[in-house]
Amino acid sequence: MKEGFRQSMAWLHTWSGLLVGWVLFMVFAAGTASYFKDEITFWMKPELHAVAQNAVPPVKAVESAVAYLQQRAADSPRWFINLPNERQPSTDVLYLAPPAPAGAAAAVTGAKPGEKPRRRFDRASLDPATGEAVSAPRVTRGGEFFYRLHFDLHYMPALWARWIVGFCAMFMLVAIFSGIVTHKRIFKDFFTFRPKKGQRSWLDAHNVTAVLALPYHLMITYTGLVTLMFMYMPWGPQVAYKDRGGEQAFFSEAFPGGGRDQIKASGNRVPLAPIAPMMAQASAHWGGAAVGRVTVHQPNDANAVVSLTRAEGPQLSYDQPSMQFNGATGALIGAFGDVPKPAAETRGVLYGLHIGRFGDPLLRALFFLSGLAGCLMVATGLLMWAVKERQKFAKTLKRGGRVSFGLRLVDGLNLGAIAGLPVAMAAFFWANRLLPVDVAERGEAEIRWFFIVWGATAVLGLLRPTLRMWQAQLALGALLFAGLPVLNAFTGPAPLTVSLRTGPTSVAGFDLVVIALGLGLAGAAWIVERKRRKSIAKQAAAKTQPPPSTLATSGQGS
Amino acid sequence: MTIGVRYRLGVASRAVAAIFGGYGIAALSAAVLALCLPAAFGMARSEAAMTGTLASFAIFAFAVMWVFAARTALRAWSGLVIVAAPLAALLLLLMRTTGGAA
Amino acid sequence: MTTDSLLLGLVFAASLAGFCALSLAMDRHSEDVFGRGSTPGPWRRWLQLGGTALLCLSLGASLQAAGSAIGWVLWLGALTAAALTTVGLLSAVPGRFHWIASAAAVLALGAALLHLVLAALAAS
Numbered sequence: 001m002k003e004g005f006r007q008s009m010a011w012l013h014t015w016s017g018l019l020v021g022w023v024l025f026m027v028f029a030a031g032t033a034s035y036f037k038d039e040i041t042f043w044m045k046p047e048l049h050a051v052a053q054n055a056v057p058p059v060k061a062v063e064s065a066v067a068y069l070q071q072r073a074a075d076s077p078r079w080f081i082n083l084p085n086e087r088q089p090s091t092d093v094l095y096l097a098p099p100a101p102a103g104a105a106a107a108v109t110g111a112k113p114g115e116k117p118r119r120r121f122d123r124a125s126l127d128p129a130t131g132e133a134v135s136a137p138r139v140t141r142g143g144e145f146f147y148r149l150h151f152d153l154h155y156m157p158a159l160w161a162r163w164i165v166g167f168c169a170m171f172m173l174v175a176i177f178s179g180i181v182t183h184k185r186i187f188k189d190f191f192t193f194r195p196k197k198g199q200r201s202w203l204d205a206h207n208v209t210a211v212l213a214l215p216y217h218l219m220i221t222y223t224g225l226v227t228l229m230f231m232y233m234p235w236g237p238q239v240a241y242k243d244r245g246g247e248q249a250f251f252s253e254a255f256p257g258g259g260r261d262q263i264k265a266s267g268n269r270v271p272l273a274p275i276a277p278m279m280a281q282a283s284a285h286w287g288g289a290a291v292g293r294v295t296v297h298q299p300n301d302a303n304a305v306v307s308l309t310r311a312e313g314p315q316l317s318y319d320q321p322s323m324q325f326n327g328a329t330g331a332l333i334g335a336f337g338d339v340p341k342p343a344a345e346t347r348g349v350l351y352g353l354h355i356g357r358f359g360d361p362l363l364r365a366l367f368f369l370s371g372l373a374g375c376l377m378v379a380t381g382l383l384m385w386a387v388k389e390r391q392k393f394a395k396t397l398k399r400g401g402r403v404s405f406g407l408r409l410v411d412g413l414n415l416g417a418i419a420g421l422p423v424a425m426a427a428f429f430w431a432n433r434l435l436p437v438d439v440a441e442r443g444e445a446e447i448r449w450f451f452i453v454w455g456a457t458a459v460l461g462l463l464r465p466t467l468r469m470w471q472a473q474l475a476l477g478a479l480l481f482a483g484l485p486v487l488n489a490f491t492g493p494a495p496l497t498v499s500l501r502t503g504p505t506s507v508a509g510f511d512l513v514v515i516a517l518g519l520g521l522a523g524a525a526w527i528v529e530r531k532r533r534k535s536i537a538k539q540a541a542a543k544t545q546p547p548p549s550t551l552a553t554s555g556q557g558s
Numbered sequence: 559m560t561i562g563v564r565y566r567l568g569v570a571s572r573a574v575a576a577i578f579g580g581y582g583i584a585a586l587s588a589a590v591l592a593l594c595l596p597a598a599f600g601m602a603r604s605e606a607a608m609t610g611t612l613a614s615f616a617i618f619a620f621a622v623m624w625v626f627a628a629r630t631a632l633r634a635w636s637g638l639v640i641v642a643a644p645l646a647a648l649l650l651l652l653m654r655t656t657g658g659a660a
Numbered sequence: 661m662t663t664d665s666l667l668l669g670l671v672f673a674a675s676l677a678g679f680c681a682l683s684l685a686m687d688r689h690s691e692d693v694f695g696r697g698s699t700p701g702p703w704r705r706w707l708q709l710g711g712t713a714l715l716c717l718s719l720g721a722s723l724q725a726a727g728s729a730i731g732w733v734l735w736l737g738a739l740t741a742a743a744l745t746t747v748g749l750l751s752a753v754p755g756r757f758h759w760i761a762s763a764a765a766v767l768a769l770g771a772a773l774l775h776l777v778l779a780a781l782a783a784s
Contacts, residue, residue, distance in 0.1 A: 005627050012626040173619045181623075191683040193747050212743040215736045225615045235585045236592035236610035239653065240603050253604040316729045343601075343608035350612070353733070362668065363730070366737030373740070 006182050013178040014385065018410075020168040021382045022417040027165060028378055029421055030150035031220075032371030034143065035356050035364045036513075038087035039506040041142025044432045046492030048089075048137050049499075049507055056128040058083050059276045062294055064131025065091045066275060068124070074300055077265065081294040084128045085311065086359065087506075091126040139442040140432055145450075146425075151228070154447065166232050172221045179210060186211060196530075199387050206380040209373045216370035217377070223354035226347060254344050257322040257336025263297035263305050270302045273330035282308045282323045285335055289313055292320065296327060304328050312357055317348030379418045386410050398542075412462030419473035420457025422521055426480030427453035429514075433491040467532045474525035482518030485511040568631045576625040579638040584618035586645040593652035666775055667725040671718045671734065674768035675742035678714030680761030681707045683746055692750050693757045714768060715739070721772070 033040065042048065065081045073079065073095040082092040097120050125134045141148075148154075153161035180186070190211065193204045210217065225232065230247075237250035245252075279291050292311030298304045304327025310320040321337035340348065356367050386407065393403045402408075431449035439445050457473055488511060489495030499508035591610030595601040601609070621638065628634035683689040685707035690700050700707055718738060723731035749757050 008627045009623065012623065016622075170615070170618060173615065174622045177619050177623060178626075188686070188688075191679070191686070191689055191743070191747050191750060193751050195751055208744070208747055212747070213740045216740060222615060226612065229611050229615070233585060233588055233611050233614045236588040236607035236614070237604075239589040239649070240592040240596075240607040242653070244603075250604055250607055253602075254608060314727065314730065316733070341602060341605050343605040343612065347608055347612060349729075358730070360726075363726075363734055363737065366734070366741060369744075370737065370740050373744070 006184065009178040010182040013175055013182055016171045016178065017175040017378075017381050018385050020171045021378055022413050023164070023168045024172055025375060025378045025382070025417050026421055027150045027168065028371060028374045029425070030146040032368055032375065033425070034147040034150060035368050035371065036506075036510075037143025037147045039143065039510060040146070041140070041144060042504070042506050043488070043510040044140045044142045044429070045137035046433070046488070046494070049492055049494035049504055054129075056084065058290060059279055061091050061128035062275050062279065062291075064128065065093050065126055065294075066272070066296075068126055068131045068133070069093060069095060069296075069299070070272075073122075077298055079294075079296040079299055081296075083290070083292055083294070083311065085292070089128075090134050091128045091131075092123065093126060094121050094123045096121045138432075138437045140446060141443040145428070145443075145447055151224075154451070162228055162231060166225065166228060169221055169224045173225070176214075176217055176221060180214075183207065183211070199384070199391075202380055202384040202387055206377060206384055209377040209380065213370040213373040213377075216367070217374055219353055220371075220374070223350045226350045227354050229347075254341075255319065255337075257307065257324055257334070263303055265298045266302045268302040269300055270304070270328040272296070272299050272304060272327055273306070273325070275306060277330060278306055278308060278323075278325045281325075281332065282310075285323060286310050286321065299327065302328055305333065312359065314359070316352045317345055318352035318355055318357075319344070319348035382410075382414050382418065386414055408465060409462070411465035413458075415461030415465050415469060415473065416454070416458030419470055419477065420454055420461060422477035422517070423457050423473055423480060424450045424454035426477060426484065426514075429484055430480060430487060433487050467528055467535070470528045471525050471532070474521050474528060478518045478521035478525060480518075481514045481521060484514045484518075571631045572625050572634050575631070575634050575638055576622040579635070579642070580618050580621035580625065583621045583638060583642055583645065584614040586642060586649060587617045588614040590645055590649050590652065593649070593656055597652065597656050664725050666771055666778075667721045670721040670768055670771040670775065671725065671738050672742065673764050673771060674714045674718035674721065675735075675738045676745055677761055677765035677768050678711045678718065679739075679742050679746040680749070680757065680764065681711030681714060683750065684758065684761070685711065689750055692754045710765075714765065717768065717772060718742075721775075 061083055062081060066079075069076070069079050069081075075098045076095040077098065078096045080092075080094040082088075082094075084091050126132065127134050151162055151165050152158045153164065183189075189204075189207055193201075193208050195201050195204075197204075230237065234247065237247050237254075241247065241250045275294060279294075282291055283289060290311040291308050293309040295307040295309070296304065297307070306325045306327045307322050308325070309322045312320070317340070319337060319340060321335065323335045324333040325331065326333055356364060358364050358367075389407045389410070390397075390403065393401070393407070397403070403411075428446055428450040431446045435442065435445055435449075461469060461473070485496050488507070489497075492507075494504060494507045496508060496511045499505070499511065588607075588610035591613065592603075592607040595606035595609060596603050621641075624637055625634040628637055684693065685700050685704050687699050690698050719731075719735045722735035722738065725731065726734045749760060753760070
């Protein structure tokens with residue numbers, strides 16, 4: 001690039017943004033929705049909306065869960081019991097199937113992948129009061145679908161998906177850095193937004209949504225890479241622990257007391273010690289903080305170990321301290337993580353910032369707002385590229401020619417990705433309420449509708465990337481979103497009129513937010529209508545001058 | 559070779575340099591930091607490995623920016639090599655002296 | 661997180677007022693609000709200082725409300741919301757912009773005073 005530094009960074013910014021923009025829009029949209037994944041899941045289980053949520057003492061929740069597990073999985077090498085909390089009213093238990101012969105390593109739930117083959121584990125949601133599996137609500141992946149979608153994608157092995165998303169995240173990081181470098185007037189243009197000025201307005205919108213939420217965008221992109229950093233960049237631990245036990249040793253040192261430790265069964269059956277006194281001791285040690293998770297290694301064995309992890313609280317770090325007890329005698333083995341080492345704590349904070357599981361709804365709402373800004377940033381960037389590129393074809397179009405294949409492809413992808421995704425998300429929620437409760441594999445069935453609708457919008461967008469198609473899809477999205485509270489009123493016990501007065505508040509929140517999103521999409525459809533009318537008026541003016549041939553207006557994209 | 563083709567080859571070459579060369583430098587940096595931080599500052603081994611890994615993504619991004627800011631594709635590659643070679647040498651040295659020892 | 665509504669209101673009011681002041685210190689936005697050719701004139705430095713001071717006030721309130729770690733996160737989130745609001749106001753209601761900004765500033769300072777008084781009363 002013979003131009004200056006700023007110009008080469010402008011080029012880099014354009015291409016690093018464009019090539020992965022469509023994937024990134026989905027990642028941003030799904031990730032932003034995930035801040036409220038528990039609330040989304042709850043909305044998608046209308047059977048639970050009328051039931052009063054009475055708080056159950058944590059000890060009771062654990063004891064009833066242990067009773068359930070003793071019945072079904074007494075021989076399992078590992079149990080996980082996630083205690084109920086404000087956002088998640090049921091007890092979630094997971095347990096591993098009993099081990100296969102030698103060589104099979106124990107797997108850990110989802111979040112830290114990559115270095116071990118994963119084994120099957122079964123999960124159940126329990127009523128914390130009775131310890132029975134909650135069977136009333138319909139089967140649905142709920143908000144978890146969006147959460148998983150934004151890094152595990154779907155219909156492909158998780159490993160591939162995470163590499164793809166990581167690749168896109170790296171491109172995004174480069175786009176942010178190069179964007180900052182190339183935005184010469186970052187302070188002068190800080191508050192600048194000039195609507196109704198065509199290409200200028202797109203640029204202003206892109207700048208505003210990018211710069212005004214810049215701390216968030218930098219944070220979310222970098223921390224996204226950090227959450228999977230041991231998969232993307234294992235070289236530090238690998239090299240440092242080459243002859244000292246490898247990565248496993250690294251994890252034991254960096255995260256002492258974590259669930260990764262391998263505990264082998266001795267073969268001697270010993271009944272599991274009561275967990276209640278362990279919980280009391282742990283809470284006392286943590287200054288009254290509650291227990292969040294109970295992990296039992298080799299239950300009912302002489303070597304059993306019970307690990308208690310502190311519940312999420314006001315701390316930023318995702319890593320919580322834990323305490324380990326002898327599972328047979330109940331004696332304390334040790335307390336871990338009370339004073340984390342600086343780099344490990346930094347990583348925990350970065351992870352915690354990305355996950356954003358702040359108890360306070362205000363903070364999550366601010367993150368949600370910034371996430372929406374991120375979606376708009378990506379969308380305006382993609383659209384701006386198409387608008388600028390289209391200008392190169394102005395003369396060709398006047399003569400009745402067509403745009404390049406590349407531009408037409410981008411037009412179509414923009415349409416399907418940006419306007420189609422909201423339609424698909426809304427379709428997911430409509431499927432949740434309209435699909436029969438006893439359909440087989442119900443969770444996957446709802447998800448299938450998401451992809452069917454998204455596929456349809458994408459195909460339509462590629463076939464006819466016109467302004468009318470933009471309008472149609474945006475308007476459809478607006479209708480489907482704004483119609484969700486109406487759907488809720490007809491298919492659930494807590495319509496907005498009820499939920500606003502007596503709750504559940506999360507259902508009211510969902511209904512209100514989707515109305516707002518619907519209005520936003522309607523606003524976008526209106527902007528397209530204004531643009532359509534302007535361009536028709538321009539063409540009418542052009543027609544008064546004798547044109548060389550009648551205009552065959554094709555590819556009127558963005 | 560027409561200018562158009564030359565340009566595209568240049569871009570392709572830089573893309574390769576940025577993606578693979580950049581990753582290589584980031585990986586080298588992570589490994590070097592993991593070994594030299596304990597040696598130089600007495601940092602705990604797990605801490606150094608963590609620090610190196612955390613920093614590597616920023617290093618990757620800067621390497622990519624260098625590749626596209628360099629005036630020619632040749633310069634881009636040369637810049638990467640000039641940084642990578644001493645890093646690799648340092649890594650080998652550190653592995654030999656501190657890697658295996660308890 | 662303990663939510664002291666007064667402090668939270670202060671965080672948002674101060675951020676909004678701060679950004680409004682900083683925007684009015686720029687020729688371009690002075691023109692948006694007061695008409696073509698208008699400049700902040702001798703007020704420029706005061707608007708810049710005042711705006712910065714209000715942003716610092718919102719940081720202080722944020723740290724007080726949410727602690728030394730989450731307080732920073734809350735502040736940055738509030739800044740984003742306030743900056744977006746400022747841009748929106750400049751676009752949508754430039755004629756009333758300075759009234760809204762002044763109201764936000766008064767609210768912020770009032771809330772700060774109130775908080776200090778209440779804290780002093782609680783301590784005594």
